[in-house]
Amino acid sequence: MTQSGYTVTVAxxxxxxxxxxMSNRRKELETLRTALAASxxxxxxxxxxxxxxxxxxxGFDLVSTIGKTIEDAAKASDAATIGSNLDTYEDYLAKVxxxxx
Amino acid sequence: xxxxxxxxxVMGLSSGFRVLVVDDDPDMSEFLAHMLRAEGMDATTATDxxxxxxxxxxxxxxxxLLDVMMPGLSGFEVCAxxxxxxxxAMVPIVLVTALDDSAxxxxxxxxxxxxxxxxxxxARALSARLQAVxxxxxxxxxxxx
Numbered sequence: 001m002t003q004s005g006y007t008v009t010v011a012x013x014x015x016x017x018x019x020x021x022m023s024n025r026r027k028e029l030e031t032l033r034t035a036l037a038a039s040x041x042x043x044x045x046x047x048x049x050x051x052x053x054x055x056x057x058x059g060f061d062l063v064s065t066i067g068k069t070i071e072d073a074a075k076a077s078d079a080a081t082i083g084s085n086l087d088t089y090e091d092y093l094a095k096v097x098x099x100x101x
Numbered sequence: 102x103x104x105x106x107x108x109x110x111v112m113g114l115s116s117g118f119r120v121l122v123v124d125d126d127p128d129m130s131e132f133l134a135h136m137l138r139a140e141g142m143d144a145t146t147a148t149d150x151x152x153x154x155x156x157x158x159x160x161x162x163x164x165x166l167l168d169v170m171m172p173g174l175s176g177f178e179v180c181a182x183x184x185x186x187x188x189x190a191m192v193p194i195v196l197v198t199a200l201d202d203s204a205x206x207x208x209x210x211x212x213x214x215x216x217x218x219x220x221x222x223x224a225r226a227l228s229a230r231l232q233a234v235x236x237x238x239x240x241x242x243x244x245x246x
Contacts, residue, residue, distance in 0.1 A: 017131055024127070
């Protein structure tokens with residue numbers, strides 16, 4: 001466990017892709033916030049689905065986990081669950097530490 | 102089998118093959134293209150179904166990795182169109198989906214897909230699956246490389 005509590009181990013040969021991946025995640029968080037404010041559950045479902053697929057492929061398992069939760073909650077129009085998961089996602093993106101192996 | 106052995110086996114089969122990745126998520130496109138290039142393949146990308154169909158006609162890839170859930174034309178629709186077109190029907194198509202359920206697989210089979218990959222996945226799964234599809238399609242023997 002590191003100081004932040006979030007550590008991700010990423011394959012070294014993916015290092016060049018990570019800055020863009022992380023930048024896209026931060027943009028995604030804003031898009032998710034906007035969609036939640038508009039109660040656009042279809043957009044939330046789509047974005048959650050995308051997170052689910054991309055996260056673990058890069059080694060960021062929590063991105064996939066949060067994505068699946070958002071996707072499922074969006075199908076149920078469960079704004080409260082989505083909101084709490086976006087708070088977790090924001091905290092994660094602010095604190096995650098990446099180790100290349 | 103070690104990663105190195107797996108990689109060398111794939112290199113022997115698939116090095117130089119041209120793969121078109123069709124995915125609306127740039128992170129997944131880049132990830133897949135990166136993995137394919139690491140295996141010695143030539144990878145190009147398309148960001149939606151219409152562009153994907155156009156690139157299959159223009160570039161005649163050896164294999165298409167096709168995402169299912171895309172805005173506009175879905176992967177199922179793209180697959181069905183390519184498989185119903187005499188000019189592209191023989192190009193192997195692997196559907197890439199997070200929908201790891203039997204219903205989506207049935208839809209994929211009906212659309213003519215040659216195989217499936219479920220997201221998220223690791224490099225070894227990708228390599229092994231493509232190796233199998235390329236081998237079944239006979240591209241090692243009859244391909245242009």
